[in-house]
Amino acid sequence: MTLLIILGGVMALAVAMGIGRFAFTPLMPLMIRDGTLDTTAGAEWAAANYVGYLAGALTVGLFSNDSRRGLGLSLLGIALTTLAGAVVGGGPTALAGALLRAAAGVFSAWALVCTSSWCLGELAHRQASHRGAWIYTGVGSGIALAGILTWLGGQQPASWLWLELGLTATLGAVLVQLSLRVSALPAVRAQAPAALRASPRTSPRQLSLVLCYGAFGFGYIVPATFLPAMAREQVPDPMVFGLTWPLFGVAAALSVAVVARWLSGWRRRRVWALAQGVMAVGTALPLFTQSLWALAASAVLVGGTFMVATMAGLQLARELAPANPTPLLASMTVAFAAGQIIGPLLVRALGSETWAGLDALALTSALATAVLLVTAAWLWRNPRSAALQPEPLQ
Numbered sequence: 001m002t003l004l005i006i007l008g009g010v011m012a013l014a015v016a017m018g019i020g021r022f023a024f025t026p027l028m029p030l031m032i033r034d035g036t037l038d039t040t041a042g043a044e045w046a047a048a049n050y051v052g053y054l055a056g057a058l059t060v061g062l063f064s065n066d067s068r069r070g071l072g073l074s075l076l077g078i079a080l081t082t083l084a085g086a087v088v089g090g091g092p093t094a095l096a097g098a099l100l101r102a103a104a105g106v107f108s109a110w111a112l113v114c115t116s117s118w119c120l121g122e123l124a125h126r127q128a129s130h131r132g133a134w135i136y137t138g139v140g141s142g143i144a145l146a147g148i149l150t151w152l153g154g155q156q157p158a159s160w161l162w163l164e165l166g167l168t169a170t171l172g173a174v175l176v177q178l179s180l181r182v183s184a185l186p187a188v189r190a191q192a193p194a195a196l197r198a199s200p201r202t203s204p205r206q207l208s209l210v211l212c213y214g215a216f217g218f219g220y221i222v223p224a225t226f227l228p229a230m231a232r233e234q235v236p237d238p239m240v241f242g243l244t245w246p247l248f249g250v251a252a253a254l255s256v257a258v259v260a261r262w263l264s265g266w267r268r269r270r271v272w273a274l275a276q277g278v279m280a281v282g283t284a285l286p287l288f289t290q291s292l293w294a295l296a297a298s299a300v301l302v303g304g305t306f307m308v309a310t311m312a313g314l315q316l317a318r319e320l321a322p323a324n325p326t327p328l329l330a331s332m333t334v335a336f337a338a339g340q341i342i343g344p345l346l347v348r349a350l351g352s353e354t355w356a357g358l359d360a361l362a363l364t365s366a367l368a369t370a371v372l373l374v375t376a377a378w379l380w381r382n383p384r385s386a387a388l389q390p391e392p393l394q
Contacts, residue, residue, distance in 0.1 A: 002128045008179030009119035009135030012071060015172035016111030018142015018249065020078035020104045023085075023165050024049065025225060026150040026245040029232045030158040036089030041097070046225055047344055048098040052105025054337035057330055059106070060113045064326040067121075068180050070114035075173035077107035083166030086159045109337065113329045116314045118180075120325070124318075133260035136311040140252025140303065147245035154238030206320055206328055212375045213313050213332040216276060216306075217339030219372040222365050223283060223302045224248075225344060230286065230361075231295045244295055248303030255304040256311055268319070272312040273379035275305040280372035283365050287358075343368065 024045060031037035037045075063070025081104040088097035120132045146165060153161050231244045263271060282301025285294045317332055318325040343364060350360035358366060 002123065002126055002131065004179055004182060005119055005122045005126075006131060006134050008176050009115050010138035010141065011172050011179070012075060012111060012115040012119075012176045013135060013138030014142030014145065015075055015078055015169050015176070016108050016115065016142075017139040018144070018146050019082055019165050019169045019172075020111065021049070021053070021108040022143050022224070023082060023146045023150075023162075024101060026147050026228050026242060027085075027158050027161060029229050030150065030154060030161065030238060031089065032229075033238070034158050036158060037094075037097075038090055041090045041094045043344060043348060044094070045098050045101045047341070047348075049101040049105040050221075050337065050341040050344065052102035053109045054105075054334060054341060055102070056106035056109025057113070057333035057337045060110050060330045060333070061327065063110065063114055064117075064324065064330075067114040067117040067326065070110050071118055072173075072177055072180065074107040074110035074114060075169070075176055078104060078111065079166060079169040079173050081107065082162060082169045085162035086166065089159075109333055113326060113333055116318070116329055117326050120315070120318050124322075130264065131260075132315060133256060133264075133311055136307050136314075137253045137256045137260075139307045139310070140249045140254070140256060143249030143252055143303070144246050145249070147242070147247075147249050151239065151242035151246055154242050206317075206331075208378070209313065209316060209320070209328075210331050210335045212272070212276075212379055214335030214339040215371045215375040216279075216309050216313070217336035218343050219276065219279060219283060219339075219368040219375075220302055220306045220309075221340040221343035222347070222361065222368055223286070223298050224306070224340075226361060227295060227299055227302075230290060231292060234290065234292050234295070240292070244299045247296060248299040251300045251304035252307040256307050259308050259311070268312045268316040269379045272309050272316070273376045275308040275312065276372045276376040276379065279305040279309070280369045280376065283372065284369045287362055287365055287369075 028037065028042045028046070032039060032042060060070065081100045084100050085097070087093070088100060090097075115135065119135045120129070123129055123132050145168070149164060149168070150161050153164065227244050227248065228242065231240070232238075259266075259271060279302050282298045282305070285298045285301070288294070313332060314329060317328045321328045346364050346367075347360045350363060353360070355363050
């Protein structure tokens, strides 16, 4: 049963993040190639998804007492919005496309929080909290799957790829729903101690967690949004530039597996700090050269750390609020969403101006690097945290 819960979480996050959240990243350069979207509309679609993700984080509290229902609804929404992506583009349907990306952002945020709440809670009640890290391999696996599909099918029209990804999301949503039903616990559960059932006010430790998570959202978003498009500027062949996104996803999945297997004794804050420090190297690389090898290395460094940071942050949130982690998870997701909105908006606001020889993309990447380094240092110096493998709830 424990394995079924983990597999359900992996599939849920693969659909939610790999497809619902990030499918547009490798598809955008293909849509631009097909003439169904221009760069301006693409940036607006991306921004709409970030705004939707923020809205989802603000409203996920609706499911604080029923994460299963939230997960089921969100995965259904992701499947439908992805399928609908096959019939929209620029021109008259540009607004419809932006609305679809906004809706997908809402559903992705719901799915991330509800999956974390459901899976980590179920594993804790089964005395298997130490296996919770494995569910986060789903994000990288989903990104890799979407990236490989768009890479192998790069000669197809982008609309066909939207359809294929939509059908994949539908299958994933059905499998997760089956997992939710089969793994349901008996109605009567052991009650947590009264001290844990209480809902404490936000503590300074929780606030620092929220701020660092928001900085992480700002730090990773430039490469996560623009890497395939930057690679396309170097090599227009989709069989070449399309590889950056599968690399990103594979690195994300493998890094989580490595941490879960070999760094289980590390403190969560230290794992998170190390991840953000390495990510800073990845965001800094394109500042020095935008050759294909540097972009590939950036994809590996950022892809190989962003889910480790996510995993460590969300697990730490559950440790600080074991009875009902959903409000803290939601607050962290709001901060993350706000951070990732600021990144593209800053690129757009700076426009074509250059500052100290840096264009908008480079200047934003430099700022992201600085923010990541500062928060990594803060997380590393604060040792107050349990190990990555927490004590199970009694």
